[in-house]
Amino acid sequence: KITDKNYIRFLSDWKKDNKPHVLLFDHMPVVPLLYKLTAFAYRDYLSFGYVYVGLRGTEELSSQYNINVYTPTMMIFKEHIDRPADVVQAREMKKQLIDDFLSQNKFLMVARLTSQRLFQELCPVKKSHRQRKHCVVLLTGEGEKFAEAYEAFLTFAVANTKDTLKFVHIYSDRQLEFADALLMDEEKYRGRSAVVILERRNNAGKIAYKALEEAWQGRKEDSFILLDLLDQLRTDPGLLSSETVVADLNDELAPMFLVRWFYSTLDYISDSWDSLFHSNWREMMPLLSLLFSVLFILFGTIIVQAFSDSSDTRDSPPSGKEETAAKTEKNDASFSKESNSRIPKKGFVEVTELTDINYTSNLVRLRPGHMNVVLILSNSTKTPLLQKFALEVYTFTGSSSLHFSFLSLDKHREWLEYLLEFAQDAAPIPNQYDKHFLERDYTGYVLALNGHKKYFCLFKPHRSGDEGGTLGSCNDYDALHHAEARGKPSCSPGSRSIKNKLHKLSFWMERLLEGSLQRFYIPSWPTLD
Structure with missing residues (x-):
């Protein structure tokens, strides 16, 4: 297990081990069984460490690499320990995803x-x-x-x-x-x-x-x-x-490998023993279930061979009414599953910031069929826009193919304007001689990015005059003056108008899932500096 005290020593061991080092950040106090098995499978190529982000003493480590504590994150470090060579983030770390990630990073750069x-x-x-x-x-x-x-x-x-x-x-x-x-x-x-x-x-x-x-x-x-x-x-x-x-190379690490393999095996057996009898029953259940299934099959085979009667008759096929009833129940279950697929599974909306650390895993290598819905905001509009964004998209958080992020306009304006150049009709981009080049306000824009197919859909914020004045009636100077004269709080164009930029975003999300929105294709995703 890796903490603030030993992570530099662990990552610096690449010179001695001649291997990349892997860190898994997760909020589980016990190392997941899948991660233990993966570490054992790749022990000849990689060295593994686990960071429990909920533990006191890992704050510096999480801050150093900008870790999202709510999403499992896996990082590969090679010759440079100040920055990861590759990163992957996913709500559920599947075996196929981990294997693909590790197989591409089995060796150091040199x-x-x-x-x-x-x-x-x-x-x-x-x-x-x-x-x-x-x-x-x-x-x-x-x-x-x-x-x-x-x-x-x-x-x-x-x-x-x-x-x-x-x-x-x-x-x-x-x-x-x-x-x-x-x-x-x-x-x-x-x-x-x-x-x-x-x-x-x-x-x-x-x-x-x-x-x-x-x-x-x-x-x-x-x-x-x-x-x-x-x-x-x-x-x-x-x-x-x-x-x-040339003759075969000498195996320089042969004695060291045998010793390390022996100690690694002992540690693995010790961890498995502790997990079995203490706090890891939930993760051990699939293994125990497999073991009992094998024993049951072997025992059942012996019993059948010993006591089976050669005159056993086959089961009669089900009647027509039974088949109809079974099909009806199956269709009802399927319909129920489809209707409940978008029911939110959590009481909150998980929105992560899109940065250069997670850019590759959250967009460039996003799995086919998945989309990242990104809200554009600035430091001054961050709080009201995130609150409104969460309200508008909450009903869609039950879909496992949608991910929600936000992008800071103060940090990545050039990246956004490059993308919007491919949607010129929807959001014309000024040239460098436009005196209002740096004054253009993109806050409230929402982009649905399909990393695999390289296209995006664009939501533009509503203006004050849209939908019969949905932003309130604060434009009337006389009314505003009389309200202040009576000592009542005025309808500020600040927080309310900012939130109303995302008015009807939920309807746009419905059209996104229907596939009826206009798509803007790009040749490749630009880097996020």
Whole structure:
């Protein structure tokens, strides 16, 4: 379990473990069984930690990474512990969602080759001319002397990683045979880092490679030379002119792995024992149910084989009236289920802020069929707009395919105006020479975003004159003056007019679910800086 006191040490262990580190934030005091099983399944690739956000002593951790305490959040950290490499948020963490998320983040950006198995996974053998995969290997050493060269290589890798290109590094003093086979023990690389581009030709150890002519020192000139070689490699595979046979890599973590696996197994058994006899019966029920089901089937099979009578007659088919009654009951149950599918399941509306942390999981990678309804607001209008927004959309919170968020106009105005450019008729965007460019008020706009199909629907706020003056009759100066003269509170255009911007939003939501709203398509979702 991770708290404010140990999270930095836990995330910094990536250098020693050579693995990305995963943090799951949840409000459950006991680690979910699904998460324990997932951690055990991916133990060879990832290190896992659990943060109970309701526990005192996790406030700094939750604030550091802007965690929504009401929604389970999973974060992957690689070489940089100050920001996650990938994030996923979901009200219900399903196994498929977790597997997809973890399988895409099994390795560090520049993983260290510590075994032959890791070498084979990161640098697979070329299967055909169309399936070329190259590895860029940094042969370096340990200690501060080589730190600058490694950091420069990491920066280059982050900017240039592709599906057909993997960046890795290796400690030459730990894999001497591998390093000598590539560098030929040349004097110019002695005591320095070197970069080699290679391609595995077969499982027997044959590789084609090309080494940079000069040692890698992390300078800009080195990066330009490497980038130029990679560009040439795309058009000229013959650039890898040298060939050699390398021996299998030494398994550097073999003793440590056995010890850690033993202790991890003991911890897992201990946690399962505690969960079984203390406070985790609800999570253990599916496992117990499966166990008893298997025992029942085995016992039933033995009984049937021992005492079954060969003259058993098959059950007679049900009568026509019984079939009709069963179908009627089934249809009634189906209708009841459909009619209740939108009944709110909670007594409140869960609205999260759309930020750069959760942008990918809440929009870009939103599951097919799901939509995120986003309210646009500013710091000055946040409270009244959120109150009105919650009232208008409350009846729709029972739908599991709808998610509700808000976006701060003060922080992300450029992102919003980029989207509205694709809805020019609905909300024309001024050019940069418009003197009212920064005065345009978008508060009260609502966007229904379909992340999978890349389109959105737009709700524009009602104005004062709409629907026969729905914003109140505060425009009459004389009436306002007389009301103040009598000492009565006036009808301020502030809170009331702001709330009325979302007038009839519920009807718009009905049309959204019907699919009758106009859709504005975009080529791709812009980044949310």
